[in-house]
Amino acid sequence: MPARLRPSPALGLVIGLVLLLACGLFSILYGLMEISLPDVYQALTQFDGSPEHFIVRTVRLPRALIAALVGASLAVAGAIMQALTRNPLAAPGILGVNAGAALSVVAAMFLLKATSLSVYAWFAFLGAAAAAVAVYLLGSMGRGGMTPLKLTVAGAALTTLLSSITQGLLVLNERTLDEMRFWLAGSVAGRDLSLFLQVLPFMAVGLLGALAMAKQITTLSLGEDVARGLGQKTGWIKAAAALLVVLLSGSAVAVAGPVGFIGLAVPHIARGLAGTDYRWILPYSAVLGGTLLLLADIGARAILRPEEVAVGIMTALIGAPFFIALARKGVRQS
Amino acid sequence: MRRMRTAIVLLLLTLATLLVITINMGMGEYPIPPLDVLKAVLGLGTGEYDFIVNTLRLPRNLVAFGVGAGLALSGAILQGLTRNPLAAPDVIGITHGANLAAVIVIILLPAAPLVALPAAAFAGALLAAAVTYLLAWKGGSAPMRLILVGMGIAAVVHALTTMLLTHGKVLVVNQAMIWMTGSIYGRSWEHLYRMLPWLLLFVPVALLLARHLNALQLGDDLARGLGAHVERYRLLLLLTSVALAGAAVATAGSVSFVGLMAPHIGRRLVGPTQGGLLPTAALTGGLILVTADMLGRTLFAPIEVPAGVITAAVGAPFFLWLLYQNRNS
Numbered sequence: 001m002p003a004r005l006r007p008s009p010a011l012g013l014v015i016g017l018v019l020l021l022a023c024g025l026f027s028i029l030y031g032l033m034e035i036s037l038p039d040v041y042q043a044l045t046q047f048d049g050s051p052e053h054f055i056v057r058t059v060r061l062p063r064a065l066i067a068a069l070v071g072a073s074l075a076v077a078g079a080i081m082q083a084l085t086r087n088p089l090a091a092p093g094i095l096g097v098n099a100g101a102a103l104s105v106v107a108a109m110f111l112l113k114a115t116s117l118s119v120y121a122w123f124a125f126l127g128a129a130a131a132a133v134a135v136y137l138l139g140s141m142g143r144g145g146m147t148p149l150k151l152t153v154a155g156a157a158l159t160t161l162l163s164s165i166t167q168g169l170l171v172l173n174e175r176t177l178d179e180m181r182f183w184l185a186g187s188v189a190g191r192d193l194s195l196f197l198q199v200l201p202f203m204a205v206g207l208l209g210a211l212a213m214a215k216q217i218t219t220l221s222l223g224e225d226v227a228r229g230l231g232q233k234t235g236w237i238k239a240a241a242a243l244l245v246v247l248l249s250g251s252a253v254a255v256a257g258p259v260g261f262i263g264l265a266v267p268h269i270a271r272g273l274a275g276t277d278y279r280w281i282l283p284y285s286a287v288l289g290g291t292l293l294l295l296a297d298i299g300a301r302a303i304l305r306p307e308e309v310a311v312g313i314m315t316a317l318i319g320a321p322f323f324i325a326l327a328r329k330g331v332r333q334s
Numbered sequence: 335m336r337r338m339r340t341a342i343v344l345l346l347l348t349l350a351t352l353l354v355i356t357i358n359m360g361m362g363e364y365p366i367p368p369l370d371v372l373k374a375v376l377g378l379g380t381g382e383y384d385f386i387v388n389t390l391r392l393p394r395n396l397v398a399f400g401v402g403a404g405l406a407l408s409g410a411i412l413q414g415l416t417r418n419p420l421a422a423p424d425v426i427g428i429t430h431g432a433n434l435a436a437v438i439v440i441i442l443l444p445a446a447p448l449v450a451l452p453a454a455a456f457a458g459a460l461l462a463a464a465v466t467y468l469l470a471w472k473g474g475s476a477p478m479r480l481i482l483v484g485m486g487i488a489a490v491v492h493a494l495t496t497m498l499l500t501h502g503k504v505l506v507v508n509q510a511m512i513w514m515t516g517s518i519y520g521r522s523w524e525h526l527y528r529m530l531p532w533l534l535l536f537v538p539v540a541l542l543l544a545r546h547l548n549a550l551q552l553g554d555d556l557a558r559g560l561g562a563h564v565e566r567y568r569l570l571l572l573l574t575s576v577a578l579a580g581a582a583v584a585t586a587g588s589v590s591f592v593g594l595m596a597p598h599i600g601r602r603l604v605g606p607t608q609g610g611l612l613p614t615a616a617l618t619g620g621l622i623l624v625t626a627d628m629l630g631r632t633l634f635a636p637i638e639v640p641a642g643v644i645t646a647a648v649g650a651p652f653f654l655w656l657l658y659q660n661r662n663s
Contacts, residue, residue, distance in 0.1 A: 164591070164650075
């Protein structure tokens, strides 16, 4: 979009926020039990214990909150990754971070017989962090350091590797398979608020940290040489940004399981709307990511009504064609 | 000199494979001395072991060898085509296509005849490859685009597979998971006969195309300069690779990492020239899978671990080593 046609970024952000709130509200209203707008309001202000109020407070509201924050975290993590690696295809799902979390949870369940979602969350966190470190090391080994292509292929390879081990574990134990298969598809259903509150601090630190570092991230996205030329200590900035990615994607996976493609697609849309400055791209990504995951979750509930599809499947079906289009566009004839 | 070396390597691999197959046929719940195994296979025995050896264990080993060889050859061709050492049928979506088709049959059509499963898997592999090729086409088929688009296709197909897995009954889902991991359990002559025509057709085709693969490996421009019809041979080679992987996966499920490992081991043994590499990789792949099947049968006996779990367990560290080796490319 040429600059003169672009509305001011702040206005766009406000529109995005309104959209986010509207989607969140719709997500609360939509479901098998009819709930009206006044019900929602009263449930929050004067809770009277009626079934409608109970559902709003314990099921619908947590679900909408989780979807919005998980979406925001994944999108911001993806945006930072794309800036950090200067790779349009970078995202937690592509680079193996989700697969690492999945393997870690399945291994915990298989070896330690862990069963509660809050225990899963910690292992997901550890797994995501380990995979992020591994893919970074693998992608930047050797002469020439990290190139976008090396990183993407290393990520795809790591994903294959981790998920085939996951599959092997699942084959060996039917009980694990039965309990894990829903988590593995990625979902925001049936999460209670306490689980969410456990990871909320990590997400909050991640999101606020990302916004605080937006300027440095913009500089870094111009390339390491440029950033260094502008006097940036790139090593520290990169390490801090990578830590933010681990915090954000780790906590997102911990709550919702491996939800893919939000982190890939949203930053591109955000860049299309907000330009090249990460001080705008990051908040745009957060708002759009939350909106997109809310919509995907509504879609997941609507498509096979009254049954639910895991939201991770919805995002993959929406996001993978996006990935293919990017791959077609971004890679020249070699 | 190189030819001599290749011949020796091929001979040694063949001997090693025969040795492992013989040992594998002797092992199990009902152990049989190796000499009696050979006698039974050759029809010289007392008839005591004929059923176990010739009806149960021999076809299983031959299937394992054929599947391993098919996957390895497919991987070797893909790696040459894409000029990428990490390409393999299970990285760029071919096996994902087979998985989805097989899971559809297992979960949604439990009443389908037994033949439907391999047929569907084969069709799925072919379809995934066709879609990848078409979507990667943009005035030509750049290898890198093939890999990236293949990864995207793999993701979509994987999402659909996961959807089916979360909605099926756990017993059927477990069956589907075992299929997706890859196993040679209970494979019989019938399975072998169904796979054999594909191998007999496409293995020679692959070997005949080795020369063109050499040219393509130099890069499109150089290959064109040498007079190669780049696009035509790339399509033909891709088709061969998919047919081999499809036949293998249809027979045993998607055994992972064989298509990735075998070509690299082959390259270590005989060097990068495709004429020697392709047969070496094929034999290596066969040997790997026969060995994996033997380990899976015996390591935790009486529990049988699917061969695919063994190849994944061995393939994982190999893979990391491979990434390390290729750090400068």
